[in-house]
Amino acid sequence: MNTKQPIIKTEHLQKVFSNGSNSLHVFDDVNIEIQKGEFTAIMGPTGSGKTTLLNLLAGLDKPTQGKVIVDNVDLSTLADDQLTELRARKMGIVFQFYNLISSLNVLENVELPLLFMNVPREEREVRALRVLDAVGLGKRYHDHTAILSGGELQMVAIARALVAEPPIILLDEPTGNLDALTVQDLLVVFRGLHILKNRTIVVATHNRRVAEATKRIINLRKRIPKNGV
Amino acid sequence: MAVIQLASRNLREFRSIVTVASITVAVACVVILCAVTTANLEQYLVKGVLIAASLAFAGLSVTTTVFGTVSHRTHEIGVMRALGAKRISILSIFLAESALFGAVGSIIGVVLGLLVVAILTSIAQGSITLSLVVEAFSLGIGVSILAGFYPAWKASNLSVAEALRYEH
Numbered sequence: 001m002n003t004k005q006p007i008i009k010t011e012h013l014q015k016v017f018s019n020g021s022n023s024l025h026v027f028d029d030v031n032i033e034i035q036k037g038e039f040t041a042i043m044g045p046t047g048s049g050k051t052t053l054l055n056l057l058a059g060l061d062k063p064t065q066g067k068v069i070v071d072n073v074d075l076s077t078l079a080d081d082q083l084t085e086l087r088a089r090k091m092g093i094v095f096q097f098y099n100l101i102s103s104l105n106v107l108e109n110v111e112l113p114l115l116f117m118n119v120p121r122e123e124r125e126v127r128a129l130r131v132l133d134a135v136g137l138g139k140r141y142h143d144h145t146a147i148l149s150g151g152e153l154q155m156v157a158i159a160r161a162l163v164a165e166p167p168i169i170l171l172d173e174p175t176g177n178l179d180a181l182t183v184q185d186l187l188v189v190f191r192g193l194h195i196l197k198n199r200t201i202v203v204a205t206h207n208r209r210v211a212e213a214t215k216r217i218i219n220l221r222k223r224i225p226k227n228g229v
Numbered sequence: 230m231a232v233i234q235l236a237s238r239n240l241r242e243f244r245s246i247v248t249v250a251s252i253t254v255a256v257a258c259v260v261i262l263c264a265v266t267t268a269n270l271e272q273y274l275v276k277g278v279l280i281a282a283s284l285a286f287a288g289l290s291v292t293t294t295v296f297g298t299v300s301h302r303t304h305e306i307g308v309m310r311a312l313g314a315k316r317i318s319i320l321s322i323f324l325a326e327s328a329l330f331g332a333v334g335s336i337i338g339v340v341l342g343l344l345v346v347a348i349l350t351s352i353a354q355g356s357i358t359l360s361l362v363v364e365a366f367s368l369g370i371g372v373s374i375l376a377g378f379y380p381a382w383k384a385s386n387l388s389v390a391e392a393l394r395y396e397h
Contacts, residue, residue: 060311061390081315088313095393099308116313160312 005072006033007168007200008057013066015052026052030066032218034202036167039194041211042204044220050204051096053220054172057202058093059083070168088117092161094171098153100145106132106156107141113164131159135189151182158189169193171203175210187213235322237329245330248287248294252334253341255287256369260342260362265355284368287334288376291327295380299323306384307392320385327377328370335369 013030016023026049034040042050055061056068059075068075071090075083087093092113100109110128119127132138135155145153154174161169171190175183187210193199203210211217262276299306306319339362346357 055390055393058311060393081317084310084313084315087311093311095308095311099304099311099393101305101308112309113312116309116315116318164313 007036008034009069011067014064016064037198039201039214040216041214042218048220054204092166092169094157094161096172098157110159131163135159168200175207248290249334251287251290253338255283256335256338257342258283259365264346288372291373291376295377299384303395310389316385323381327373331370331373335366
């Protein structure tokens with residue numbers, strides 16, 4: 001008997017974006033289970049709902065119908081601040097366009113999740129520098145993000161997602177604008193996290209090479225917009 | 230300290246300077262008008278109206294500026310909320326920004342007010358007390374925090390998903 005509990009589970013997940021009389025059914029009845037320590041890719045063409053699904057898994061958005069259950073907690077039962085707390089403790093998120101804060105330097109950007117967890121300044125710095133070292137940016141900690149390359153920005157975003165040591169890492173198109181060599185570097189980081197640290201990694205991508213590096217691929221199909229639904 | 234660091238980033242922007250200037254003028258008005266001796270009820274009322282008007286103008290300036298900052302940083306608010314910032318953290322950042330406007334404007338305003346009163350007392354009757362300085366300073370900060378509360382509250386109540394989708 002399989003007694004494994006999925007760390008992420010969705011039940012009959014549906015997301016519809018409405019704008020006046022127009023509505024877009026992004027997806028219907030999505031049921032997935034992701035086990036602890038699993039390295040999973042969500043694949044699909046642009047507009048198929050990869051980012052939307054990732055946002056729902058992270059509790060950043062609410063489903064139109066259905067449930068998202070993370071570590072046995074139904075996200076729909078949580079108040080906003082409880083959801084934020086759960087996200088801070090259990091999830092590291094890497095956004096599609098890095099989403100670094102341009103007025104902060106590399107170290108300050110990486111420290112942000114710890115700052116919101118009220119970690120003391122000295123400890124924040126030590127932990128942020130450690131994770132920056134791990135992604136190869138230990139010497140760039142004082143730089144402003146404006147002078148970093150796309151690959152370096154992505155590494156900073158990954159460092160920020162890892163700094164609080166969350167068990168789940170969600171990555172949205174992490175290789176979107178990167179060259180083949182940087183993609184290779186990223187894959188080494190992901191494999192290290194998966195194999196050495198047993199992190200649960202969910203990566204939304206349309207890069208076949210990234211998807212093939214994972215253990216499992218979930219395919220999303222593009223939906224046709226409907227009017228007046 | 231971290232909240233102050235996040236809140237103080239916009240202090241050098243033009244609209245922030247205008248806001249600080251409006252608080253400076255309001256606090257200087259409070260110091261000057263309260264220091265000058267009032268001869269009758271009519272003068273007392275005029276003083277009250279002038280003080281209220283200058284503080285209202287300063288408050289409006291803070292509200293407008295903080296609203297502008299919230300609009301400019303909507304996406305950033307979404308990112309911070311996604312990274313674990315609670316509503317109270319976002320509220321604190323924008324209230325700290327309002328308080329900073331108030332503190333900087335009040336310090337300059339008190340100094341300006343004292344200088345003007347020093348000149349005026351040679352031609353009119355008046356006096357400065359420590360309590361007047363403290364009250365004017367507190368009023369400047371108090372009005373700023375009060376005026377910044379509504380936009381800060383709006384910022385803290387933004388939907389994370391909508392804030393992340395927002396493009397400035």
